[in-house]
Amino acid sequence: MPHPETAEDVGWQRLDKFLFHARFAKSRAIAARLIGAGCVRINRQTTEKPHAKLRPGDVLTLTLPRDVLVVRVRALGVRRVPANEACYLYDEVAEG
Numbered sequence: 865m866p867h868p869e870t871a872e873d874v875g876w877q878r879l880d881k882f883l884f885h886a887r888f889a890k891s892r893a894i895a896a897r898l899i900g901a902g903c904v905r906i907n908r909q910t911t912e913k914p915h916a917k918l919r920p921g922d923v924l925t926l927t928l929p930r931d932v933l934v935v936r937v938r939a940l941g942v943r944r945v946p947a948n949e950a951c952y953l954y955d956e957v958a959e960g
Contacts, residue, residue, distance in 0.1 A: 880914035
């Protein structure tokens with residue numbers, strides 16, 4: 865039986881892992897709390913599940929302490945990278 869961490873296929877990634885890899889959260893635990901608090905939407909649908917499947921092209925709405933950020937997922941992260949590289953995982957979407 866595959867390990868849960870390796871069960872993801874190349875087409876999707878857990879939401880909490882993406883938030884960690886893209887540097888929206890300092891840890892997966894913090895990402896899970898953010899998601900559990902209802903601060904994250906995938907394609908306008910609220911989710912409270914850290915294991916929600918995220919795919920390239922999905923739009924995330926993040927309600928952060930100081931701002932609301934809307935981003936389109938460009939690529940899935942394999943590991944946490946420096947901020948100057950993490951920005952290549954998503955594109956900011958202009959509001960309006």
